[in-house]
Amino acid sequence: MTTTLPTTLRLGTRRSELATTQSTWVADRLRELGHQVELVEIVTEGDTNLAPMTTIGGTGVFAAAIRQALLRDEVDIAVHSLKDLPVAPEPGLVIAAIPVREDPRDVLVARDGLTLGEIPAGGVIGTGSTRRAAQINALGLGVEVRGIRGNVGTRMARIDSGECDAVVLARAGLARLGLLDRATEVIDPLQMLPAPGQGALAIECRESDTALVEALRAIDDADTRAATTAERALLQTLEAGCSAPVGALAEVAEEEDGRLVISLRAFVGTLDGSLELRRSWVGPYDTPEQVGRGLAAVLLEDGAADAVRKPAGPSQPSPERRTEVPNATEREK
Numbered sequence: 516m517t518t519t520l521p522t523t524l525r526l527g528t529r530r531s532e533l534a535t536t537q538s539t540w541v542a543d544r545l546r547e548l549g550h551q552v553e554l555v556e557i558v559t560e561g562d563t564n565l566a567p568m569t570t571i572g573g574t575g576v577f578a579a580a581i582r583q584a585l586l587r588d589e590v591d592i593a594v595h596s597l598k599d600l601p602v603a604p605e606p607g608l609v610i611a612a613i614p615v616r617e618d619p620r621d622v623l624v625a626r627d628g629l630t631l632g633e634i635p636a637g638g639v640i641g642t643g644s645t646r647r648a649a650q651i652n653a654l655g656l657g658v659e660v661r662g663i664r665g666n667v668g669t670r671m672a673r674i675d676s677g678e679c680d681a682v683v684l685a686r687a688g689l690a691r692l693g694l695l696d697r698a699t700e701v702i703d704p705l706q707m708l709p710a711p712g713q714g715a716l717a718i719e720c721r722e723s724d725t726a727l728v729e730a731l732r733a734i735d736d737a738d739t740r741a742a743t744t745a746e747r748a749l750l751q752t753l754e755a756g757c758s759a760p761v762g763a764l765a766e767v768a769e770e771e772d773g774r775l776v777i778s779l780r781a782f783v784g785t786l787d788g789s790l791e792l793r794r795s796w797v798g799p800y801d802t803p804e805q806v807g808r809g810l811a812a813v814l815l816e817d818g819a820a821d822a823v824r825k826p827a828g829p830s831q832p833s834p835e836r837r838t839e840v841p842n843a844t845e846r847e848k
């Protein structure tokens with residue numbers, strides 16, 4: 516049975532500037548296709564409570580509130596940053612579209628135009644992400660990683676105030692906010708792999724709204740879906756919590772014989788940089804899950820299990836290494 520489309524599509528969005536920018540972008544795409552769209556603001560606990568995310572409830576507090584609004588029929592469409600969306604599917608909901616991805620890399624925003632390699636030993640890099648902290652520490656730069664959280668603007672203010680020499684942010688977020696000129700370096704994925712799904716949006720709706728599922732397919736991008744499916748399958752197979760230091764980047768490539776493949780790279784490490792594993796895997800375009808699972812199996816075999824399954828356990832940094840445990844596990848992935 517096919518449902519009919521509502522005359523006006525209610526699109527749920529969080530209040531933050533990044534969320535509304537992303538939702539407005541999606542609304543505009545849908546309007547171009549002839550739909551009427553209305554934005555509905557959803558306030559989540561993560562927006563109003565400044566306590567560390569671990570004490571608020573960890574995984575997916577933002578996504579959960581928006582999903583509840585969908586399930587309660589308060590909105591028809593939800594827009595998430597794919598990297599903030601738990602890998603476990605929500606019963607009754609589907610990711611109906613994954614639009615074309617922004618550049619997925621991380622960037623450095625530093626004082627005085629500094630790049631990562633130019634930050635002096637003892638300098639302070641702010642990030643609340645274990646993935647970013649682990650990869651910075653693995654570079655062995657002798658810098659201090661300080662746990663910070665807050666929205667993009669709040670985090671950049673740490674540089675202006677002098678508290679940090681630099682912060683690491685997703686390039687996509689800065690691009691969407693029109694703040695790319697603040698980036699002092701686009702960090703090469705050889706040094707820092709982004710979060711699985713970084714730079715991509717996920718558009719969710721109720722599974723039972725079949726007409727809407729069908730309509731949203733128009734803004735799905737097959738390459739982005741294939742790449743992010745591989746990245747998220749890796750994360751799922753590793754059974755890594757949202758705060759585990761895991762980076763992953765899949766790219767679509769063409770083999771010499773013209774076959775399309777997915778080339779996946781991943782990082783797994785400990786927060787203090789004492790363990791770092793980087794591996795890659797190439798597999799058919801049509802089976803992205805298997806690419807993710809294949810690479811996860813290699814990583815697990817090579818010792819990733821301890822790092823990802825007990826990220827806050829024995830691998831916690833000692834104070835003399837001057838590495839603070841980031842207090843934000845969810846806000847900044």
Ligand SMILES: NCc1[nH]cc(CCC(=O)O)c1CC(=O)O
Binds near residue numbers: 596684685686712847
């Ligand atoms: N976790 C916060 C978050 N979620 C999505 C983005 C940026 C946009 C994206 O990666 O799609 C950010 C900010 C950041 O990590 O710098």
